[in-house]
Amino acid sequence: MNYTPSRYEGLVHYGTMRLWFISLFLPVLLAGCGEVWNNPYPHEDSGQNTLYSVFEERPKHLDPARSYSSNEVEFTGQIYEPPLQYHFLKRPYTLEPLTTAGLPVVRYWSSDGHELSPEAPAYAIARTTYDISIKPGIRYQPHPAFAVEESGQPRYLGLNEQGLASINTLGDFVYTGTRELTAEDYIYEIKRLASPRLNSPIFGLMSEYIDGLDELNRQLVVVAKSLPRDAWLDLRPYEFPGAKATGRYSFRITLKTHYPQFIYWLAMPFFAPVPWEAERFYTQPGMAERNLNLDWFPVGTGPFMLSENDPNRRMVMARNPNFHGENYPTEGEIEDSKKGLLTDAGKSLPLIDRAVFTLEKEEIPQWNKFLQGYYDASGISSDNFDQAVQFSPEGEADLTSEMKEKGIRLVTAVTTSSSYMGFNMKDPVVGHPGGESARKLRQAISIAVDYEEYISIFLNGRGIPAQGVLPPGIFGYKDDFNSVVYTSPGKRRSIEEARRLLAEAGYPNGRSAKTGEPLVLYFDTSATGPDAKSRLDWLIKQFSKLDIQLVIRATDYNRFQDKMLQGNAQIFQWGWNADYPDPENFLFLLYGPNAKAGRNGENAANYTNPEFDRLFVQMKGMANGQQRQEIIDRMTLMLREDAPWLFGFHPKAFSLQHAWMGNVKPNLMANNTLKYRRIDFLQRERKRADWNKPVFWPFVVSLLLLVAIVWPAWRQYRKQEEARA
């Protein structure tokens, strides 16, 4: 058989190349069937009243008794309904009823059981009761736990592995049901806070206040041990004095002390109702193996329900068809009307049908998808800051022309947070044992560390230098300045003054007056990596202004936590986000009995000042008013003089919104604001189509490039074959 390999193989090679080329570009060509190729959402989602957002970390818990992190509350806040909520528009932050008929009726009782007047001093109050009445007719979202057969028996009770064979997710249950919300559901949730099975993060705190919660926990620990590990721990039979139903729609919470801030907790999902049927349903055999539990499939009465829960990819919230109804607020601040925040006044909530949250761990894809119109809002990372924001000569933040052309809006708000550098007051050099010398040393360092510079370099101006513990937006905050550090607003005392204080502290020119040894201080941190390195270098430079040698003791987060708990750190950086808008939630960070070392409290500096502590107790029980303000002023003054913290800064949150997204007003306390959002989805569709037209010329260039590579190879091949022939 004659065979001419070279010619034959040349044809095969040419054919292979063509096939390769087609197979490479075919999927792209197929993708181009629609107008927009890079749309990450299914085609059928187009033109829907859906909000698109991101989550950067997989939530760990969606059980209201356990979820605390902001990335968890972002979901639970929309699904569960505690008795109260914050008004969306009013400032200062104002509580209003959510599922209740009115605000709780608060009554005070003496130790002998007599009712006291609201003005009674805190020390006289032995018990406080909160009488809460919920609105009748509120119903839970559709859920298989409520599904019943014609006989009235629960449809999905007594399930086993065989019965669950075809079940992979909650949506695989064909039947659902609902039932009315009752006061018992709130009681059940409060009992859940004490359950040893749940480890609620607020149990420790609440057991100090809610009457009998601690005893209930001890009782439940014993009961839980007697039950199989996965068996349902039915909490209904266990009565305790702290929470009791007083009717089908009313209940009473009893505190064993005076804690006026408790009312703010009633606006958090920890106090949202949980139906016992859901717990019973989820503890059936085979459910846990399918990740079907209350932690992943919540059951609430809120405006949304979790219709798709793939925490590894996306979570979808859909409108709850059984939602009891609520209207958009009709009043707010004066400028709200001008900003269009009252355009939807009185309209029925929620204003969107669905919200899709996509997991985005990396900044680059997240930012680009926002610019392509696939996310409705975005934060601004340091890497993208210059692309998005520019500062006017007056220092006002504004959007760049690129952002303005897209119609993007900038929303800023000073957060109710404080970031500070603390001194361990147990330390002999910088703390209480050092006496007056240590106080002057702390004051000198407070002057030397230039937080204005820090904010400018590392935060792109996104923060305001703190003058005390309280951030703006919290009662007690005053727009004044810390006279220990500043001579006038924004004007820091000179380094010479700081050096003078340092000399008075016994360290002239950064050396001990007694021994002549250089002053060496230690900064404990868990921050590592290039970003942290530049910040730490900056910090060393700040201390070197006073000729103080700052040694960085970098360690991992666990070791750092241990050091803090044992009181072994010297200087450290820490922060605090408000749980609720009350000064108590910040000033308790320096309350002596709340020390971290030895007491496991939140006073990380281990600051102790009997006068401060006395004023704190007094202030804690007071209503907001002139008298409370005066006490807070005195406490602030003490802290400025004692300088247990370098007050640091209050971060400023910058976020961007596309033009089609409405009703955005920063509310740093509320976590259920999704229901107020408005989306002009038709405008979004138009913009997406405009912004994402595929670019064709790279195809042609790729083709030419391929030819440019293949052609010399082909020529060489022909040459070699001819030479062989």
Next chain:
Amino acid sequence: MIRYFLRRVLYAFPILVGVNLITFFLFFVVNTPDNMARIHLGVKHVTPEAIQQWKAEHGYDRPLFLNRERSGFDSVTDTLFVDRSQKLFSFDFGKADDGRDIARDIKTRMWPSLAIALPAFIVGLMVNITFALLIIFYRGTRLEYAGVVGLIALMSISGLFYIIAGQYFIAKLWQWLPISGFGEGINAYRFILLPVLVSVVSGIGSGARWYRTIFLEEIGKDYVRTARAKGLSELRVLFRHVLKNGMIPVLTGAVVVLPLLFTGSLVTESFFGIPGLGSYTIDAIRSQDFAIVQAMVFLGSVLYIIGLLLTDISYTLVDPRVKLS
């Protein structure tokens, strides 16, 4: 053959015990159960009682390696290490610290990992071998030098650069494909194309150079000379004879990683938002979820051992002289 398998399984057992022991030791050198509890309970309002309850609930209240409250054999067996290891060897991965069933998560997440890793592996292998053989085909010419320089250049660039460049040009600038994410069913292909393309391109430099070295060793052998003497074209010599005879070292590198494709790629999955096992492992390390870390390391070891076994078997398939004994 069966004896060979049994022997390999017996060899694997102490290896897995060792891997498990090292994982356990390393994890608890840098973490304590108290720290794990603190991370899971959050940083606010965490009491010592809550930490104790969390540990008891998750089984971390037991001694790690030695139970001094027990005597004799029980002092070793009634420990966290033995308890966890026993379950692991029966492939009972248990629950993650956030309560999710690990086996189910693995089953769910291995498919997206495979959806990226398998095509990237197959296409990458084909492209690398083709490049390697073509460079050999043009050996001694300028094309060979250009090819080798190109491969070294490709090899010298960080993998992260390919990802960012791919996302920038293909997804952002030219807007051909979604920049990240994952879809269900047939819709997934739009999300797979870019990571696969990036994985293939980023692997060409090192892959093609490696295969070139292998094939260059073959090209000087007698059978190649014989094939040429018979009048076969150079392409046929390379793609039929040299490729077949160079398969043993190729298989050594390729088959061993085959089972590991299940575990996915840490960086690629993270950047492209692929919900696979790579990102699962990274997340577990970040959140100090020991149950997942232990399960994934164990699974990775088992798959690696399977990979080695498959490699041995593949030798017998491509080279009849090799026998399993």
